[in-house]
Amino acid sequence: MTRGVLGLLAKNISPPNLSIMQDEGFTVARVRTELLSGLTVALALVPEAVAFAFVAGVHPLVGLYAAFLVGLITALIGGRPGMISGATGALAVVMVALVAEHGVEYLFATVVLMGILQVIAGVMHWGKFIRLVPHPVMLGFVNGLAIVIFLAQLTQFKQPGTGGEEWLAGPQLLMMLGLVVLTMVIIWGMPKLTKVIPAPLAGIGITAIIVIAFGLDVPRVGDMASIEGGLPSFHVPMVPFNMETLQIILPYAVILAAIGLIESLLTLNLVGEITGKRGGASQECIAQGTSNIVTGFFGGMGGCAMIGQSMINVNSGGRTRIAAIAAALFLLLFIVAASPLIEQIPLAALVGVMFMVVIGTFAWNSFKIMTKVPLTDAFVIVLVTVVTVMTDLAIAVVVGVIVSALAYAWNNARRIHAITRDSVSEKGAKVYEIQGPLFFGSTDGFIELFDVENDPDVVIVDFAASRVVDQSALQAIEAVAGKYEAAGKALQLRHLSRDCHELLSKAGHLMVDSDDDPEYGLAVDYSVKTGVLGGH
DSSP: OHHHHHHHHHHHOOOOOOOSSTTSOOOHHHHHHHHHHHHHHHHHHHHHHHHHHHHHTSOHHHHHHHHHHHHHHHHHHOSSTTOOEEOOHHHHHHHHHHHHHHOHHHHHHHHHHHHHHHHHHHHTTGGGGGGGSOHHHHHHHHHHHHHHHHHHHGGGGBOTTTTTOSBOOHHHHHHHHHHHHHHHHHHHHHHHHOSSSOHHHHHHHHHHHHHHHHTOOOOBHHHHOOOOOOOOOOOOOOSOOSHHHHHHHHHHHHHHHHHHHHHHHHHHHHHHHHHTOOOOHHHHHHHHHHHHHHHHHTTOOOOEEOHHHHHHHHHTTOOSHHHHHHHHHHHHHHHHTOHHHHTTSBHHHHHHHHHHHHHHHSOTHHHHHTTTSOHHHHHHHHHHHHHHHHSOHHHHHHHHHHHHHHHHHHHHHTTOEEEEEEOSSSTTOEEEEEESOBSTTTHHHHHTTOOTTTSOSEEEEEEEEOOBOSHHHHHHHHHHHHHHHHTTOEEEEEOOOHHHHHHHHHHTOBSSOOOOOTTOSSOOOEEBOOSSSOOO
8 A cells, every 4th residue: 555655646746846046047146146135035024924923823933933944945845936935924814713712732733734735735736726717816816915915014004012003103104104115216226226236125225224323213123023033943733633633723724725825826827927937836835735844843833925025036036946045044044143133124114125016016907908808807807806805815716716717607608509401411300510518507508409399300419519518418418309209209419529429428328339530520420318317
């Protein structure tokens, strides 16, 4: 049995591309760009990880350790160099109920199980189903995430230590807004002067220098929480290993695994479009799962891909694994040795960076294309955006895919019709040339095509321009055949493609067990056996 399992794994896992530079040339300039990009990402990761830890109801270091471990492991073995992973708000909002009811140890166990489920998804190549996400859903996902990132930054405009109850006011608010605008202007203008230093890093650095030099009274990273700590240590979750524990953590693990993979794979596609390179979906699933398993055993809250930080990295020039690895290592350095310095960085600088990410992430062209695309697609873009903001990403994507699928099914259901003519090969017979696919959505229309009472004794249904798709189609064919049989007339099927022939043969509908010609060079007629599926 063990050999069989190992053989299945070997069959399903293809050797990943783990090269550090991949297609990029190894030059001093490239390495410098990657390292500086990683430093920029690490600085932006700090307040995000701390904030998401607060959302989940755990210690800030639990979020920081997750950002480090998930970021490092996915950087090393992930499917898309350039992506950044870490603790995310989409996962944190699900974790809060688990932590409040059962404690942080159950969270660690859930993260481990979440990782195992994600690895299974990768081994089974389930990541390929992300292809079913239509482009309107992608636009809604991007726009929704941009709005969520924007709204998340508004909490930085509240008084530290008030539990998020009091907003900044007066001179302090004006100073905060001024520094945010200053950071954004620097990020916008720096590339016009030089690209040696990533614009976001320059924005953070210049704004921080001004605040520290003039002793300006504005919220800083240290006002959120201390980020000082040691190296993460191995820790087996202290929970009972029994069925009761599994019943508690499994529902959370399934939801977290689904959200994590959906957000990661959509981010993978987005980064791939920007950089012009494809990523490995299954490899990314395995990387995300592995990182969460390790994180759960080292006291982290788990995580997934982060679209905001990924955009910072890509816009700063990060294209290889070096940038993401550097970001994780810089973050660990901040925790272990540089916390006093990092805690002096003004939140306004980091907010300015994230606001520029929002501007760069939001698909502004969606306003233009919504007047040019079908009404259903425009509706899906708006729907996914709203649901992402109001609930969470996983629900939004599922809703968007369902609505798009139903719209597609309805459009195809309306396509079915028939061209009737007298048969050339069989004198006196009538031919119905079916146009459009026969599936669950078009069965009623298909049945209504036939005039059983007035048709001749032999009726031929020609499927050269159609396909028999599912069980509902089989049921419809049997229903029509039953009506002709009851009227003492014969119904024959012609020009079945191989897949349609196989489907009908498996159901037991075909009276003649013979291969049809897939090129339609020969017309083979099949009588239909009724009473196979029975009833309606």
